[in-house]
Amino acid sequence: xxxxxxxxxxxxxxxxxxxAEIFNFNSLNNDFLSYLNNISVPTNxxxxxxxxxxxxxxxxxxxxxxxxxxxxxEKSEEKHKNHKVIFKSNCSxxxxxxxxxAWDVNGFCSDHQGSFKNDSEIENYINKCFTDxxxxxxxxxxxxxxxxxxxxxxxxxxxxxxxxxxxxxxxNFFNFLNKICMNNNGLNQIVCMYLVKNFNLDGKILAxxxxxxxxDKFDVEFIDNNENNDVNKICKCSLIKLIFSFPVKNINDKxxxxxxxxxxxxxxxxxxxxxxxx
Ligand SMILES: [Zn+2]
Ligand SMILES: [Zn+2]
Ligand SMILES: [Zn+2]
Ligand SMILES: [Zn+2]
Numbered sequence: 001x002x003x004x005x006x007x008x009x010x011x012x013x014x015x016x017x018x019x020a021e022i023f024n025f026n027s028l029n030n031d032f033l034s035y036l037n038n039i040s041v042p043t044n045x046x047x048x049x050x051x052x053x054x055x056x057x058x059x060x061x062x063x064x065x066x067x068x069x070x071x072x073x074e075k076s077e078e079k080h081k082n083h084k085v086i087f088k089s090n091c092s093x094x095x096x097x098x099x100x101x102a103w104d105v106n107g108f109c110s111d112h113q114g115s116f117k118n119d120s121e122i123e124n125y126i127n128k129c130f131t132d133x134x135x136x137x138x139x140x141x142x143x144x145x146x147x148x149x150x151x152x153x154x155x156x157x158x159x160x161x162x163x164x165x166x167x168x169x170x171x172n173f174f175n176f177l178n179k180i181c182m183n184n185n186g187l188n189q190i191v192c193m194y195l196v197k198n199f200n201l202d203g204k205i206l207a208x209x210x211x212x213x214x215x216d217k218f219d220v221e222f223i224d225n226n227e228n229n230d231v232n233k234i235c236k237c238s239l240i241k242l243i244f245s246f247p248v249k250n251i252n253d254k255x256x257x258x259x260x261x262x263x264x265x266x267x268x269x270x271x272x273x274x275x276x277x278x
Contacts, residue, residue: 008153015146016176047072047095047112048260054091059083060107072097075109094260122189143194154246167248174255181258192262199239211237218267244272
């Protein structure tokens with residue numbers, strides 16, 4: 001039983017590696033990174049850069065934890081005229097520029113204007129960028145396959161109550177996501193879009209857990225299905241919620257930083273951190 005699970009876990013790595021293979025379908029025979037790099041997705045919604053020095057603006061911030069990076073500050077300096085601004089030389093966190101829940105929209109820099117308001121805008125944009133729809137569908141298919149496999153393995157581990165093992169799988173999974181999304185806006189947007197989507201594997205996830213549904217206004221709805229024996233009730237959680245709800249130990253939160261520039265994902269993760277980690 002355990003042997004079998006170990007084999008499955010190592011087969012995940014093969015699956016991750018096989019991600020690049022789909023680009024052999026590309027008649028131009030470009031390798032996948034250069035192909036996707038040619039897709040220029042307009043500015044990110046949120047800067048989300050990891051920073052150790054930061055700027056606070058008492059007039060623009062929505063609470064005292066909000067900060068922006070030096071680049072964003074310099075680009076938006078004009079907008080903070082007559083504002084009370086301070087420089088913080090010792091802090092850790094992510095730049096909030098572009099997140100209307102953290103910063104006044106009038107104080108955003110020119111790069112982070114929240115160019116995409118919702119997922120369907122991102123999806124439409126990506127659809128327009130890919131002239132080769134076969135390739136795009138292949139990417140979607142492969143990402144689905146990877147997400148599904150990772151998730152089914154996590155479910156299997158959960159039954160065995162091996163917390164360090166699920167931590168290991170999630171870390172590997174996010175390392176893979178970080179690797180493919182590094183310097184690649186197009187793919188990063190696709191991954192972010194998937195992480196906040198409802199992920200019920202065509203009803204394969206039974207409702208015997210607490211569903212947490214976060215709507216577009218970031219209101220949270222808890223649905224406790226533990227006592228619910230209605231087998232027709234299916235889970236409405238997003239993939240990121242499902243991942244957060246696995247019992248894991250010592251997960252490095254830096255693993256998630258690359259995906260925080262997506263406004264919806266950033267806010268979903270903030271809520272999930274509060275529910276599961278703090
Ligand atoms: Zn910034
Ligand atoms: Zn900015
Ligand atoms: Zn300001
Ligand atoms: Zn659920």
